Amino acid sequence: MLPQRADTREYETTLPLAKRDRIRAAALAATPWWYSEWGHLAFPSVVGIGLIAASIALLDKPTALDLLSVPVVLFLVNINEWHIHRNILHARTWPLEILFWRHTPEHHVIFVRDDMAMRSTREFRLVLIPFYGILAIFVSSLPITAALWFLVSHNVALLWVACTMGYTVAYEWLHLSYHLPESNPIARSAPIRVLRRHHAMHHTPELMQRWNFNVTVPLADWLLGTVYREPAVSERAVAPEGRRRLRSGSSA
Ligand SMILES: [Zn+2]
Numbered sequence: 001m002l003p004q005r006a007d008t009r010e011y012e013t014t015l016p017l018a019k020r021d022r023i024r025a026a027a028l029a030a031t032p033w034w035y036s037e038w039g040h041l042a043f044p045s046v047v048g049i050g051l052i053a054a055s056i057a058l059l060d061k062p063t064a065l066d067l068l069s070v071p072v073v074l075f076l077v078n079i080n081e082w083h084i085h086r087n088i089l090h091a092r093t094w095p096l097e098i099l100f101w102r103h104t105p106e107h108h109v110i111f112v113r114d115d116m117a118m119r120s121t122r123e124f125r126l127v128l129i130p131f132y133g134i135l136a137i138f139v140s141s142l143p144i145t146a147a148l149w150f151l152v153s154h155n156v157a158l159l160w161v162a163c164t165m166g167y168t169v170a171y172e173w174l175h176l177s178y179h180l181p182e183s184n185p186i187a188r189s190a191p192i193r194v195l196r197r198h199h200a201m202h203h204t205p206e207l208m209q210r211w212n213f214n215v216t217v218p219l220a221d222w223l224l225g226t227v228y229r230e231p232a233v234s235e236r237a238v239a240p241e242g243r244r245r246l247r248s249g250s251s252a
């Protein structure tokens with residue numbers, strides 16, 4: 001039997017700032033005493049980059065065909081990112097309910113489209129996946145690694161590890177950069193501004209269950225038709241007062 005999708009309607013409206021602030025304060029108050037935000041940021045990067053370096057060091061004269069597996073894996077992982085975000089982070093799915101609780105009622109309620117920025121580094125915890133997530137991804141994908149190692153080639157198995165770890169680290173860095181204050185130089189760079197806009201749209205509570213599930217490159221969103229396109233002004237349901245202003249050409 002398929003897991004039932006959780007009823008998320010209560011999270012699908014933008015709450016007033018005071019209420020979001022209370023939820024934010026409660027989430028931060030639940031931070032364990034041993035938590036280190038810089039440790040949280042560094043651990044997946046060190047593990048991921050370490051595994052990428054080890055995988056590349058173990059490659060044995062990879063052929064062009066071996067290297068072709070890199071774009072194929074990155075494409076498949078992009079589709080998987082879309083699937084996990086839509087069906088695990090936005091739907092309560094046993095045994096990974098914790099990911100839903102951290103994402104939909106917490107991350108999405110605290111950070112909304114017009115208020116995306118973290119207020120301090122303590123809020124890394126509200127954005128990054130749990131610190132052990134990268135190890136969980138490495139371990140849970142070991143059956144695929146083993147299948148590639150024994151059935152395809154050692155090089156393809158090593159490139160698979162390098163790609164999945166690289167993708168996970170990129171996901172974390174990109175997601176964190178979208179939630180930096182807009183004045184931050186990283187947030188102001190052109191590629192981050194474009195990707196941030198895509199993710200900020202997903203942070204509109206009314207849209208989050210249906211649109212813009214890619215956090216990295218919105219390839220799967222584009223292929224699966226889930227890129228949200230804002231209606232043109234003329235198509236929007238404009239309130240009568242606004243319609244009068246539009247007709248009269250007034251911008252005030
Ligand atoms: Zn986010």
Ligand SMILES: [Zn+2]
Pocket residue numbers: 085089090103108202208
């Ligand atoms: Zn989401």
